[in-house]
Amino acid sequence: MSRGSADASALRDLLLVPGILRGLAARESPARIPTGVDALDALLGGGLPRGALTEIVGRPSAGRTTLACTFLRAVTAHHALAACIDPHDTLDASHTESAGVDLSRVLWVRPRTARDALRAALHVLDADGFALVLVDLDGAGVPGVVPASVWMRLTRAALRTRTAMVVLARENVAGTFAALRLEVERRQVVFDGPPSHALLGAVTSAIHLRKSKLGAPVPHPAVTVARS
Amino acid sequence: MARIACLWMPDLSLAALVRTRPELGDAAVAIAEGRAPQSVLRAVSSRGRTAGVRPGMTAAQARAVWDAIVVVPYDPETLRAAAETLADVAATFGPRVEVDGDGTVFLDCEGSAALCASERELATVLAARAARHGLAARVGVGGSKLAARLAAREGGGVHVVAAAAEAAFLAALPIALLTPAAETAEALASWGIGRIGQLAALPAGAAAHRLGPDGARLLRQARGGGDDTLLVPRAAPDTVVEAIALEYGVDRLEPLLFVVRRLLDQAVARLALRGLACAELAVTLELDGGATLTRRIVPGAPTAETKTLFVLVRAHLEQHPPGAAIVGLRLAALTTRPRPTQLDLYRPNGPSAVALASTLARLAALCGPERVGRPLRVDSHRPETTAVAAFTAPPPASGAPDTAAVQPRIALRAFRPPADLEVFESGGRLAYVRGRGFGGRVVRLAGPWRVCGEWWTSDPYDREYYDVELTDGGLYRIYRAGLRESGDGGGRRRWLADGMYD
Numbered sequence: 001m002s003r004g005s006a007d008a009s010a011l012r013d014l015l016l017v018p019g020i021l022r023g024l025a026a027r028e029s030p031a032r033i034p035t036g037v038d039a040l041d042a043l044l045g046g047g048l049p050r051g052a053l054t055e056i057v058g059r060p061s062a063g064r065t066t067l068a069c070t071f072l073r074a075v076t077a078h079h080a081l082a083a084c085i086d087p088h089d090t091l092d093a094s095h096t097e098s099a100g101v102d103l104s105r106v107l108w109v110r111p112r113t114a115r116d117a118l119r120a121a122l123h124v125l126d127a128d129g130f131a132l133v134l135v136d137l138d139g140a141g142v143p144g145v146v147p148a149s150v151w152m153r154l155t156r157a158a159l160r161t162r163t164a165m166v167v168l169a170r171e172n173v174a175g176t177f178a179a180l181r182l183e184v185e186r187r188q189v190v191f192d193g194p195p196s197h198a199l200l201g202a203v204t205s206a207i208h209l210r211k212s213k214l215g216a217p218v219p220h221p222a223v224t225v226a227r228s
Numbered sequence: 229m230a231r232i233a234c235l236w237m238p239d240l241s242l243a244a245l246v247r248t249r250p251e252l253g254d255a256a257v258a259i260a261e262g263r264a265p266q267s268v269l270r271a272v273s274s275r276g277r278t279a280g281v282r283p284g285m286t287a288a289q290a291r292a293v294w295d296a297i298v299v300v301p302y303d304p305e306t307l308r309a310a311a312e313t314l315a316d317v318a319a320t321f322g323p324r325v326e327v328d329g330d331g332t333v334f335l336d337c338e339g340s341a342a343l344c345a346s347e348r349e350l351a352t353v354l355a356a357r358a359a360r361h362g363l364a365a366r367v368g369v370g371g372s373k374l375a376a377r378l379a380a381r382e383g384g385g386v387h388v389v390a391a392a393a394e395a396a397f398l399a400a401l402p403i404a405l406l407t408p409a410a411e412t413a414e415a416l417a418s419w420g421i422g423r424i425g426q427l428a429a430l431p432a433g434a435a436a437h438r439l440g441p442d443g444a445r446l447l448r449q450a451r452g453g454g455d456d457t458l459l460v461p462r463a464a465p466d467t468v469v470e471a472i473a474l475e476y477g478v479d480r481l482e483p484l485l486f487v488v489r490r491l492l493d494q495a496v497a498r499l500a501l502r503g504l505a506c507a508e509l510a511v512t513l514e515l516d517g518g519a520t521l522t523r524r525i526v527p528g529a530p531t532a533e534t535k536t537l538f539v540l541v542r543a544h545l546e547q548h549p550p551g552a553a554i555v556g557l558r559l560a561a562l563t564t565r566p567r568p569t570q571l572d573l574y575r576p577n578g579p580s581a582v583a584l585a586s587t588l589a590r591l592a593a594l595c596g597p598e599r600v601g602r603p604l605r606v607d608s609h610r611p612e613t614t615a616v617a618a619f620t621a622p623p624p625a626s627g628a629p630d631t632a633a634v635q636p637r638i639a640l641r642a643f644r645p646p647a648d649l650e651v652f653e654s655g656g657r658l659a660y661v662r663g664r665g666f667g668g669r670v671v672r673l674a675g676p677w678r679v680c681g682e683w684w685t686s687d688p689y690d691r692e693y694y695d696v697e698l699t700d701g702g703l704y705r706i707y708r709a710g711l712r713e714s715g716d717g718g719g720r721r722r723w724l725a726d727g728m729y730d
Contacts, residue, residue, distance in 0.1 A: 036634040060666075061703040065639040065730035077630040081578045081621070084603075090641040092727060093605040093614035099637040100630075103603050104622045109591050110599040120591055127587035129579025138641075189697055191674050198674040200695040203638055203703070203729065 029215050033131065033164060035074045040067075043207060044180070048074065049214055050131070051162045052179035053155050057171050060138070062184040063205035064168050065090075068134055069099040071166055076102035080131035083107040083124040087117040088139050118150055121165070125157035133158070137169040151177035181211035229391060232459070233321075233335040233351060234376035235314045235358060235365040240331040241271045244310030245300060247362035248472045248490065252298060260287045261302040270302055298475070305471030305558055307331065309494070312469070314365060315462060316501040317357045321350065326459040332380075334373050336459050351386040361497055370394060373459075374449055378405055394452060399425025406449055409442045424450045464502070468561045470495045477516040477553025481545060484554055488541055489534070491559045496534045505530035505566035509537055511544070514556030521550055528585025530564045536586045537561075543593035578621050588619060609681045610689060612726060614642065638729050640705065646724035649706060661698060661706065663725055668698035680710070689713055695729070703729040 032047030041047050048054060048071050056064045075082045082105060084091055089110050097103055107124065111117045114137055121135050155177045158165040167174055172181065185206045192201035237243045246253045256275040260267035267287045279294040287299045311331035318325045321343060324336035337350060344350040351367040358365040368379025370389040378401060379387040389397045401424050403416055415438070421427055427435075428450040436444035470491040478484045488511075499506060507530045513521045525540045569580060579587065591600045601616040652660040658670050675694035682688045690710030697703050706725045713722075 034631065036630075036632065037636060038633060059701055061701060061728060061730050063730060065641050066636050069639045070634075070636050073634065079624075079629060088641075089644045091603055091614065092640045092642040093603040094611075095637070095640040096603065097605050099639060100634060103605065106602055107619050108601060108603045108616060109595060111595045112599075116594055120594055123587050123590045123594070127579040127583045129577060129583065186701070189672070189703065191672050191695075193674075198672070200638070200674050200703070200729070 031162065033071075033074050033078065033080075035070050036077070037070060040070065040207065043209055045212075045215060048132070048164045048166070049179060050164045051159045052214065053151075053158060053165045053167065053174055053177055054180040054182065055172065055174050055178040055211075056166060056168045056182050056184060057210075058184035059170065059186070062186045063203060063207075064138070064184045066099075066203075066205070067182065067184055067207065068136070068166060068168050069096055069101060071132060071164070072096070072106065072134065073100040075132040075164075076105040078131070079105070081105050081107065081129060082132040082134065083109065083121075083130050085109050085111065085117045085120050085124070085133065085135040087111045087114055088136065090136065090138075115146075118146065118154065121154060122157060125154065125161055125163055125165070128161045130161075130163055132164045132166065134166045134168065137167055137173055139170075146173065148175070148177070151175065155179075178211060179213045180209070183208040183210045229338075230336070230371060231338045231340070231347065231369060231391075232371070232373055232376045233318070233337045233347075233354060233367060233369045234373065234380045235318055235333040235335070235354060235367055236377060236380035237310075237314070237331065237363060237365055239271055240310060241302070241307050242273055243363055244306045247310055247313075248306055248470070248494070249300075250362070252300075256281070256294065256297045258283075258287070258290055258297055258299050259302050260290075260299050267299075267301075269299075300475050301473045303471055303473035303556070305469060306473065309470050310363060312465070313361050313494075313498055313501075314358060314363060316498050317354060317361060317363075317365075319464065320357065320501055321354070324459050324461045327462050332377060334376065334459055337369065347388045348386065351388055355386055357501075361494070361501075370397075372452060374398075374406075375452070381405070395425075395428070398450065398452070399423060399428065403427055403446070403450075406446050408446055412439050412442045412446065415439060415443075466563055468495050468498045468502075468504075468506075468563060469558065470498075471556070471558040473514075473556045474554070477555050479553040481549065484545070484557075485538075485542055487557055488545075488559075489538055491557065492534050492537050492541070495559055495561050496532055496537070499532045499561065499563065502563065503566075504563040505532040506537060506561040507564035508562040509541065510558075510560040510562070511541060512558040512560070513550050513554050514558070515550060516553040516555050519552070523548065527582055528588075529569075529581035530566050531582045532566060533582065536582050539586045540589045543589035546593045547597065572624055581621065584621055609679070611679060611691075611693075612642070612644075612646075640727040641730050642727045643725055646707075646726040649723040649725055651706070651708075651723040658694065658696065661696060661704070661723075661725075663704075666698070666700055666702055666704070666728075668700035668702070671697045671699055673697070676708075679707075687713075705729065 030049040030051050032049055034041055034047040056067055058064045072082050084106055091108060109120045111120050117135055121133050124130055124133050151174050187206050188204040190201040191198040193199055241259050256279055257273045258269045258276050258281055259271045261270045262268055265288050269283050269285050269290055272281050272283055276297050281290045281293050281297055290297050311327055314333040315325050315327050318333050318335040322336055326334045340350050347369045351369050355365060355367045366380045366385055368376045368383050368387045370376040370379050371391050371394050375389050375394050379389045402422060403424055432447055435447050472487060509525045511523045523544055525544055527540060602619045604615040604617045606613045606615050647663045650662045651658055658673055660669050661667055673694050673696045676692035678692055680690040691707040693707045695705055704725050705727045709722045709724060
């Protein structure tokens with residue numbers, strides 16, 4: 001092994017130590033909710049972080065809702081409560097239940113505007129007892145300029161109540177207030193069977209970790225998850 | 229030997245008014261009873277008296293004397309609430325509490341040495357607690373109700389009459405404090421007897437013979453005798469009532485909520501005095517025109533928090549506006565013992581029942597009650613199977629959490645209502661799909677598969693479903709509706725998209 005590659009390896013190992021990257025003191029990593037998907041847990045450093053805002057972004061049909069349902073399933077499987085703030089009224093009970101989500105532990109709120117959705121999220125966070133608050137800001141009506149104070153209140157409330165807050169959108173909406181940003185990209189769609197009798201079989205998506213304010217960078221900031 | 233404490237207000241009706249409306253504390257106020265314009269003033273504040281307004285005037289006369297005077301309608305509920313508050317304050321020291329007809333409160337404080345170092349300290353604490361609830365009560369302690377009442381009345385603030393000094397204390401007071409009948413007072417005045425001590429020195433038999441039963445009563449009271457040491461303990465009511473009557477109508481929600489908040493603060497403070505919580509809140513709105521509306525609000529669990537009750541009332545009023553100006557408000561909190569919550573050691577704790585109820589009320593006010601709940605899968609073959617049910621915290625789960633590895637499933641984002649489509653076919657196959665906000669050439673598709681049912685009802689469905697991948701990158705679930713569902717008499721079947729795979 002050359003001297004250069006040995007140095008690079010040593011530097012990489014050093015960067016994996018929490019707190020080294022920005023010269024900060026090592027701080028306690030937030031508690032995680034394991035998702036049950038090994039590759040995803042590895043990417044997230046153990047699971048969905050509590051007390052932080054995680055953003056899921058991507059194009060329509062990329063797999064963002066599937067990822068959100070995975071988080072919902074993980075929370076309800078641990079007998080905790082989750083809230084789904086759904087201003088566009090898109091939750092499908094049949095598919096969500098098929099994904100393993102315990103619907104009796106999901107509070108479904110359908111505000112009429114994206115602004116009300118953020119207000120509703122704050123109300124739910126104030127209740128202090130929901131493990132996950134999912135806010136679906138996909139589609140039209142997303143406020144272009146959400147005041148930073150709104151995101152600050154939401155992130156502070158999430159931190160205070162140790163709630164995992166997840167925002168689903170087409171692009172970055174939470175800015176600097178997002179602790180994690182996951183970008184979902186569809187890779188492949190498989191239709192099973194002959195063309196005349198084909199069925200939608202599986203969709204494969206890549207999940208990129210575009211941003212992390214929680215500890216060290218991940219060596220492989222993307223995973224591929226297949227769903228059927 | 230009996231020891232009785234008395235809490236007395238110089239003018240309870242005015243004090244009760246200022247308790248609910250502190251902004252009138254320094255104003256010239258009069259309380260009028262009866263229907264305008266014949267309403268008669270029943271009490272007048274000191275500033276009103278200074279201006280020349282007197283009880284017994286009509287409201288019109290009072291305004292003629294001084295047009296700046298505030299005339300407030302008499303509300304017996306407000307008065308009763310103030311008297312009950314005094315009683316609740318007294319009951320913090322012992323259960324034997326009597327409320328007199330005029331709102332004066334007596335407390336049997338015999339044996340209070342275990343609670344306070346001295347009777348003066350007890351009286352001072354009682355006065356301070358009453359003041360904290362907006363009532364500047366005077367407190368007197370004596371060996372009988374009469375002595376305690378007169379000590380409170382004549383003492384100026386806190387006054388304790390020692391057992392040995394009671395006769396001397398009473399002797400110096402005017403006979404008028406014993407409220408003699410007019411004839412008796414006239415006879416005593418003609419005899420030159422004006423003090424209680426002089427009356428007590430008269431021979432009992434001769435005085436009773438000349439003055440009649442009223443004279444005998446006066447003599448007995450002057451000598452500290454009779455059944456004046458016996459209290460009739462009140463039965464503590466199971467509701468805490470707070471009320472307010474307004475001389476103007478409130479037709480907007482925000483100002484009304486200020487009034488609600490104040491009444492709730494008072495009700496919750498009284499609950500705290502009694503160590504109880506509110507199990508149900510009845511809100512009675514008196515509308516301009518005479519009608520009344522009563523709303524019952526039940527929190528998720530008994531609570532003694534103003535904020536929670538306020539959120540529930542606010543949400544209720546926002547959802548069901550009264551529709552007319554409010555001229556009176558009454559809150560009745562049904563009391564119960566607070567229930568401590570037993571937390572689970574091994575499972576995640578959800579929100580407390582009170583916090584959850586409060587949150588659901590806020591969300592219902594924000595989004596509408598029909599848009600808050602838990603998703604429910606309807607037992608039907610119809611593809612759109614999502615309904616909403618009331619959200620309640622599920623019971624604690626038994627068994628260990630499910631931590632098994634899972635394979636994600638394709639999720640569907642439903643379109644509600646289904647989006648209308650334009651579909652172009654080429655060679656018998658779907659070639660191009662265009663909907664509002666999306667569309668493209670069909671890259672690949674699966675289907676059709678037919679779904680039909682409920683043909684025996686007025687709302688049947690008969691559809692051909694496809695999964696299509698379009699060049700815009702979207703994966704959609706689309707269908708061609710049957711003729712009856714399409715509602716087109718021209719025989720054209722509609723194309724719709726009811727979801728997008730994501």
